[in-house]
Amino acid sequence: YCSGGRQSFLSLASLDLQAGVDCYGAFVTGTPPEGMPVQMEPLKHLTKDLTGPLLGLFGNDDQYPSPAHVDELEEELKAHGKPYEFHRYDDTGHGFFAVDRPAYRPASVMDGWEKILRFYGENL
Template sequence: MPSSLPDCWAVRNGSRDAQPLVSRVMPPGLVYHPADITAYDVTVSGYNGDPVPAYVARPAEGGTHPGLLLVHGIHGYEEHMKDMARRYAALGYAAIVPALYSRDGFLTVVEHSDLDLARDALNSRPNAQTVGDLQGGLDFLRASLHVNERIGLVGFCSGGRLGLVFASSRASGAGQVDVFVNFYSNGLFQPTAVNTTSPSEFAASLGCPMLALFGDDDTNPSPDDVARLREVLERSGKTFEFVSYPRAGHAFMSDTRESYRPEAAQMAWGRCLEWLSRYLKP
């Protein structure tokens, strides 16, 4: 008798369970022809004028395109984030990924033990540095001959949190960002010794429409955190949309990690592209 479960579910001990088999599912946006994309490394002027490495991917065809500023998560300036930039480029966007760990002696998490180093770097980084480095990426897009006047912001994990701070900061030129897609921003209500204002408090000053995508099984942000953030945005009269996916936890979009959930990732990718198109390709 045919099973009603999708092919993305694993078979164990003769029966199908609820564990996704990542290797059998093509990640969203992964298929593209290299000839359709131009990608290269650059250096942007970040906080205090410091040089910050960054990766750029844009359509190979001529003309101008909407820009995207991508904010990486705790794993840093990893190949997965560069590939995400290429996936957006294949769909007509000029994307840039600044390396936000560039002052901390590393660029990306290589070994699992490096996560502690990354957490320390995140907790000790002032918001002003984050805003300055992301502004450097935004300025690069603004000055590019390949980018038109519309620019969006996309953040993943801690990058969603940092993106929220950036898009809500007057110093960021938030009015210049036309849309923000926030993938499961964590630490929303957790101030640090360096940043005593929690990211959720910045949300009242959000300067552009925001789509936020979450997993029902996530614990950071938890469903309660998501509800509290919704309240902040509603009180402030912001334009936003929240979507939460069942059977998905944190980092469900990352097809390089065990947290990947193909069904949620495909749906979130489609919703993300619809929002970007709505505000960047009217």
């Protein structure tokens, strides 16, 4: 989730993995806003190196990644012919899997877990 989603993308591009899941990974595309304490480079240039399919779960109310960032990643995946499956959830923002946060969205989470289990079942 979040930075873990970014690390999942990075791992799928750097290691010989069969599949990866990106749950709202920030800054795979796009850059952190000015003043953010940690600055990082986007990872989209590594898309060509992905070793397996990518499942992405995103909230349409998220800022990082925003729907435009998700669109940008989707275009990059298409351009490189990489297999992927993206799902976007309305009325859902960043951190929607975290049960201890106001952003928690049970319906999105239940659907997301079903998709994760199916995706790994098909690809591992």
